[in-house]
Amino acid sequence: MEKMSENPFLNKKYGTPEETVPFDQIRFEHYEEAMRKGMERDVADMERITKNPDAPTFENTIIPKGDRTLTKVTTTFFNLLSAHTNDEMDQLAQKMSPILTEHSNRMMLDPELWKRVQAVHTQHRPLTTEEDTVLENMYQSFVRHGALLNDEDKQRFTQLQMELSQVTLQFQQNMLKDTNAFQLHITREEDLAGLPESQREAARLAAQERKMEGWVFTLHAPSYGPFMTYADNRELRRQMYMAHATLCTHDGDTNNLPLIPHIVDLRLQLAQMLGYRTFADFVLERRMAQDIAHVRNLLDNLLQAYMPTARREIEEIEALARETEGEEYTLRPWDFSYYSHKLKMRLYNIDSEMLRPYFELTRVKEGVFGLATRLYGITFHHRHDIQVYHPDVEAWEVQDQDGSLLGILYTDFHPRASKQSGAWMTNYKDQWQDEDDGHDSRPHVSVTMNLTKPTASRPALLTLGEVETFLHEFGHALHSLFSRVRFESLSCTNVYWDFVELPSQFMENFVLEPQFLATFAQHYETGEPLPQELIDRIIQSKNYLAGYACVRQVSLGLLDLAYYTLSDPFQGDVYEFERKAMAPCQLMQPVPEALMSTQFGHIMSGGYAAGYYSYKWAEVLDADAFSVFQEHGIFDRETAQRLRDEVLSRGATEPPMTLYRRFRGQEPTIDALLRRNGITRNNG
Numbered sequence: 001m002e003k004m005s006e007n008p009f010l011n012k013k014y015g016t017p018e019e020t021v022p023f024d025q026i027r028f029e030h031y032e033e034a035m036r037k038g039m040e041r042d043v044a045d046m047e048r049i050t051k052n053p054d055a056p057t058f059e060n061t062i063i064p065k066g067d068r069t070l071t072k073v074t075t076t077f078f079n080l081l082s083a084h085t086n087d088e089m090d091q092l093a094q095k096m097s098p099i100l101t102e103h104s105n106r107m108m109l110d111p112e113l114w115k116r117v118q119a120v121h122t123q124h125r126p127l128t129t130e131e132d133t134v135l136e137n138m139y140q141s142f143v144r145h146g147a148l149l150n151d152e153d154k155q156r157f158t159q160l161q162m163e164l165s166q167v168t169l170q171f172q173q174n175m176l177k178d179t180n181a182f183q184l185h186i187t188r189e190e191d192l193a194g195l196p197e198s199q200r201e202a203a204r205l206a207a208q209e210r211k212m213e214g215w216v217f218t219l220h221a222p223s224y225g226p227f228m229t230y231a232d233n234r235e236l237r238r239q240m241y242m243a244h245a246t247l248c249t250h251d252g253d254t255n256n257l258p259l260i261p262h263i264v265d266l267r268l269q270l271a272q273m274l275g276y277r278t279f280a281d282f283v284l285e286r287r288m289a290q291d292i293a294h295v296r297n298l299l300d301n302l303l304q305a306y307m308p309t310a311r312r313e314i315e316e317i318e319a320l321a322r323e324t325e326g327e328e329y330t331l332r333p334w335d336f337s338y339y340s341h342k343l344k345m346r347l348y349n350i351d352s353e354m355l356r357p358y359f360e361l362t363r364v365k366e367g368v369f370g371l372a373t374r375l376y377g378i379t380f381h382h383r384h385d386i387q388v389y390h391p392d393v394e395a396w397e398v399q400d401q402d403g404s405l406l407g408i409l410y411t412d413f414h415p416r417a418s419k420q421s422g423a424w425m426t427n428y429k430d431q432w433q434d435e436d437d438g439h440d441s442r443p444h445v446s447v448t449m450n451l452t453k454p455t456a457s458r459p460a461l462l463t464l465g466e467v468e469t470f471l472h473e474f475g476h477a478l479h480s481l482f483s484r485v486r487f488e489s490l491s492c493t494n495v496y497w498d499f500v501e502l503p504s505q506f507m508e509n510f511v512l513e514p515q516f517l518a519t520f521a522q523h524y525e526t527g528e529p530l531p532q533e534l535i536d537r538i539i540q541s542k543n544y545l546a547g548y549a550c551v552r553q554v555s556l557g558l559l560d561l562a563y564y565t566l567s568d569p570f571q572g573d574v575y576e577f578e579r580k581a582m583a584p585c586q587l588m589q590p591v592p593e594a595l596m597s598t599q600f601g602h603i604m605s606g607g608y609a610a611g612y613y614s615y616k617w618a619e620v621l622d623a624d625a626f627s628v629f630q631e632h633g634i635f636d637r638e639t640a641q642r643l644r645d646e647v648l649s650r651g652a653t654e655p656p657m658t659l660y661r662r663f664r665g666q667e668p669t670i671d672a673l674l675r676r677n678g679i680t681r682n683n684g
Contacts, residue, residue, distance in 0.1 A: 062138055105154075219240075221422075229341045263604050264570045298620075306546070306677075427446070432488035498614035506625050514535050517530055
């Protein structure tokens with residue numbers, strides 16, 4: 001019988017409810033110990049494969065059961081590094097990331113293991129579709145990690161990957177530290193003019209938490225966004241904008257400027273060592289888009305369709321600003337949210353503060369969970385016996401329509417200094433079927449956001465945009481929870497990167513559906529439902545700034561593409577490079593000091609390098625998919641079941657377009673997206 005270790009990661013089982021992570025048992029020193037022990041166990045597993053005297057087969061080479069120690073500890077550690085970190089964890093990440101990268105490369109570059117994989121790839125028994133996908137993915141993974149390189153180049157490749165892991169981690173940590181470092185401290189009440197009471201109260205709470213008088217505003221979304229929208233004081237708006245727009249550009253330890261050329265060049269070197277001209281060529285080979293030309297075509301088509309509308313939107317906003325301030329007034333980026341909000345009020349008399357009282361977080365949760373129940377028959381049950389990593393976090397058992405366990409869902413809603421900004425879904429455990437007994441190991445999924453916090457006098461009251469964010473991340477969670485595949489590497493969200501946003505963006509469509517809003521949108525004090533007149537105004541205003549929003553996304557896609565289609569090392573100035581890349585989308589006079597690249601974590605430290613176009617690619621898919629629901633009814637169970645069976649449960653078992661065509665009956669077009677946004681191709 002295996003002796004139980006004090007380090008929970010080193011035990012075969014946690015012994016917790018549903019085998020969830022025992023956060024209360026984890027001590028800091030457990031992480032490094034388990035990482036090092038996990039690497040040792042991985043090597044032992046690999047040697048059992050490579051020293052097997054039997055001929056290589058799918059069973060003894062591709063899918064032998066291995067130790068899960070390293071997966072368990074690294075998954076937990078790096079999830080918490082984003083959701084609830086501290087200086088100790090940051091330092092350990094810097095120490096262990098290159099070591100873990102070196103270990104991964106050692107496994108992928110082992111010559112004996114590679115020989116066996118090659119042998120199975122060349123000759124094997126008849127395989128199922130899923131088995132064939134696993135084999136092909138493993139073979140390609142070895143090739144794309146340098147298995148075909150000579151020994152000297154393999155060593156160089158490993159060094160480059162270790163270096164890249166360190167510098168991208170530093171980029172991410174700098175963003176969090178620089179975001180937390182800024183605060184706008186206001187002591188005069190007149191400087192709060194224009195701000196609604198909900199924002200004043202939140203800022204007062206932020207000041208109290210810092211033991212300061214007055215009000216404190218930060219660069220976290222629930223504070224920054226409303227300040228830029230409502231604050232009458234233009235100079236303070238400018239200060240907030242400049243702090244946000246110049247994140248990680250200043251001299252000091254958190255400056256990301258020198259890291260950008262380094263990251264871009266490291267990726268270019270890795271791609272070229274593998275025989276690709278650019279890093280984008282390397283990435284897109286394993287994407288739905290397939291190549292750079294298809295990405296450019298998508299972005300160009302969107303820009304052509306949306307730019308006339310975007311220009312007209314900016315002109316209308318600037319006209320209102322000049323009507324208010326005088327003909328000499330020039331609209332600057334720190335004025336955009338302020339005056340676009342005023343124009344929206346004039347046109348539609350709709351405002352996020354009007355809606356907040358109807359979007360109390362507890363009710364929103366009931367509405368979002370209830371939507372999944374209505375579509376798929378699944379239910380959510382609060383589990384107080386499952387450990388969480390912070391008091392803000394809740395754990396839920398998700399049951400399928402037959403009452404069986406579908407998975408565990410963690411929800412983490414509010415900002416804190418230990419959490420990265422933004423919103424994301426991640427897994428603490430993926431789904432797979434045990435090769436010995438066929439047991440279906442269900443996933444443990446986490447949805448992490450930075451939504452408006454409760455105050456002393458009010459519960460958490462969300463904006464419509466925050467409800468949409470919740471739906472988005474919840475869509476990712478459903479993708480994971482519905483997974484029904486045999487192999488872990490194909491489960492959950494392990495699909496092509498430009499397909500992964502379909503399930504999430506699909507769920508966003510419900511946010512403007514009156515039938516959905518009616519299920520939960522009630523005034524938090526009176527219980528009155530969201531008035532129909534407000535719903536009507538929401539729907540009327542749904543395409544407000546649709547042109548601007550699309551052009552903004554295209555501009556980020558173009559910047560991403562510019563960096564990763566370089567075929568020579570980066571030269572010149574990052575500011576100038578960014579301005580040139582985004583110039584086709586320029587709608588306002590640029591601010592020389594502003595820089596997106598130093599805070600563009602998606603493409604520098606995240607997984608979207610050469611892939612930021614994926615959001616727009618998936619938007620075409622999600623609009624097309626939702627049009628099917630619009631035809632049959634937005635809660636149609638038969639359509640929902642087909643989406644679950646053909647797409648959401650299938651993971652990466654088949655090419656994504658094959659899955660989509662099976663659901664839709666045809667390939668998607670841009671038409672549904674244009675209709676949804678009220679855009680015509682000749683609307684100049």
